[in-house]
Amino acid sequence: MTGAGLAATLIDRGLDPAERRAKESLFDLVLSRFATLPESDDDRAADVHAWWVPGRLEVFGTHTDYAGGRTLVCALPRGFAVVARHRRDGMVRVTDARREQDLQLVPQDEILRADSPSQFGWRRYVAVVARRLARNFPGAAFGTDIVIASDLPRAAGMSSSSALVVAVAAVLVHAGALKVRDEWRRNIRGIEDEAGYYACMENGMSFGTLIGDGGVGTHGGSEDHAAILTATARHLSAFSFVPMRPLEVVPMPDGWRFVVAPSGVTAQKAGTAREAYNRLSEGTRVLLDLWNRQSTRRAESLMTALTEPVRGADGRHQAGVDLLRDLIRCSDVEGWKRDALERRLDHFVREDARIPEAVDAVRRGDTESLGRLSAESQTEASTLLGNQLPQTIALAAQARALGGFASKSFGAGFGGSVWALIERDHADEFARPWSPDAFVATPGPPLTKLA
Numbered sequence: 001m002t003g004a005g006l007a008a009t010l011i012d013r014g015l016d017p018a019e020r021r022a023k024e025s026l027f028d029l030v031l032s033r034f035a036t037l038p039e040s041d042d043d044r045a046a047d048v049h050a051w052w053v054p055g056r057l058e059v060f061g062t063h064t065d066y067a068g069g070r071t072l073v074c075a076l077p078r079g080f081a082v083v084a085r086h087r088r089d090g091m092v093r094v095t096d097a098r099r100e101q102d103l104q105l106v107p108q109d110e111i112l113r114a115d116s117p118s119q120f121g122w123r124r125y126v127a128v129v130a131r132r133l134a135r136n137f138p139g140a141a142f143g144t145d146i147v148i149a150s151d152l153p154r155a156a157g158m159s160s161s162s163a164l165v166v167a168v169a170a171v172l173v174h175a176g177a178l179k180v181r182d183e184w185r186r187n188i189r190g191i192e193d194e195a196g197y198y199a200c201m202e203n204g205m206s207f208g209t210l211i212g213d214g215g216v217g218t219h220g221g222s223e224d225h226a227a228i229l230t231a232t233a234r235h236l237s238a239f240s241f242v243p244m245r246p247l248e249v250v251p252m253p254d255g256w257r258f259v260v261a262p263s264g265v266t267a268q269k270a271g272t273a274r275e276a277y278n279r280l281s282e283g284t285r286v287l288l289d290l291w292n293r294q295s296t297r298r299a300e301s302l303m304t305a306l307t308e309p310v311r312g313a314d315g316r317h318q319a320g321v322d323l324l325r326d327l328i329r330c331s332d333v334e335g336w337k338r339d340a341l342e343r344r345l346d347h348f349v350r351e352d353a354r355i356p357e358a359v360d361a362v363r364r365g366d367t368e369s370l371g372r373l374s375a376e377s378q379t380e381a382s383t384l385l386g387n388q389l390p391q392t393i394a395l396a397a398q399a400r401a402l403g404g405f406a407s408k409s410f411g412a413g414f415g416g417s418v419w420a421l422i423e424r425d426h427a428d429e430f431a432r433p434w435s436p437d438a439f440v441a442t443p444g445p446p447l448t449k450l451a
Helices: 003-012 017-034 107-113 122-136 158-177 182-187 191-203 223-230 271-294 302-307 320-329 338-364 367-385 390-401 424-434
Strands: 051-058 070-086 092-094 103-107 144-150 235-240 245-249 256-262 404-408 417-423 439-441
Touching: 003 017, 003 051, 017 070, 017 144, 051 158, 051 223, 051 338, 051 367, 051 404, 070 158, 070 223, 070 338, 070 439, 092 122, 092 271, 103 107, 103 122, 107 122, 122 158, 122 191, 144 158, 158 191, 158 223, 191 223, 223 235, 223 320, 235 338, 245 338, 256 424, 271 302, 271 320, 302 320, 302 338, 320 338, 338 367, 367 390, 367 404, 367 417, 390 404, 390 417, 390 424, 417 424, 424 439
Parallel strands: 092 144
Antiparallel strands: 051 070, 070 144, 070 235, 092 103, 235 245, 256 417, 256 439, 404 417
């Protein structure tokens, strides 16, 4: 197994050949660190496996997934290189070759620490995955040596944390042979279910009979995991959520390229930043609760509520969104002003509606429509959602001034990154003056087992 061989396999699966040298270096880094691990007397340890786990680029669908809305996403050509082998003692040892940091834990021991986590930072995500799998699949043999390295910018809105969750989960699911167990087969019937389950590891929710816990403390959805596990190289994928359902896969015109620039402000999901992120999610739950209080049929998501046929107080049919606006005007929810709930509803409705328009524009190669849609989305993320900072606003505006035909920020907000769409032949010359950290991104393949 070599970095060159793994990179070649990844390109065969659809990665842009321009990424070959970078991926060779990334896998060489992981393999060289893996070679320094202590020898093992476990016969299975000779069987070494490798994975590629990409980050996520959100084109449209900001903060819609957890409320049952739609998104348009793709996998980035940057992500995690992962190499792993079995170990007999039940210990999970994870080494980050780039950070030169490691973590050792016994998954079963982490169950006892659910309310008092012993790990922080990237290690906490690893511990949460190990704990959840040990809780849901008792008795499984998870012992594994795992070495990882990522070329994703950290805390930049590209789902580096979700990619880490998926990377560790994929290795431990393989190590524990979980896919042949009854608990897995009863709850996870395909790749979309698998993505949904991994999302529940983060947000702590139960998935079918697979009981949840505290997760990592963020109340997000499964958009990231859908892109990471099910993306199609050189295509954009549209999904709806709650439950996750693939809607359409549309080829990206060969003459277009994404250019992605981190804003320089880390999109942390901890402390006050996590509170701001979770409040956006809480807003949709407040709206759903207002709806369910008056409805004879309980809606599972905000989108379900808004699309159900309803009758107003006068007996006439009324659009769900109009009825919910009436409910907001009569509401008295502690901690929420009525105009804040109206803005949250307006953003959800408008952003969700952009997905089919954007899919159609991509299919037709309509740069003008994509430019309009992205400009509207960027403006409303600031005025209605309130998750933008001066740096992301300025980057999106600068991209248009430099010739990008569409541009907007993406991810959870409060920092993160901005994408721009540019004609392929001008992508490199566009990236240099836009941002020193910008990179060209052709939609790549999903989670891929390479060896």
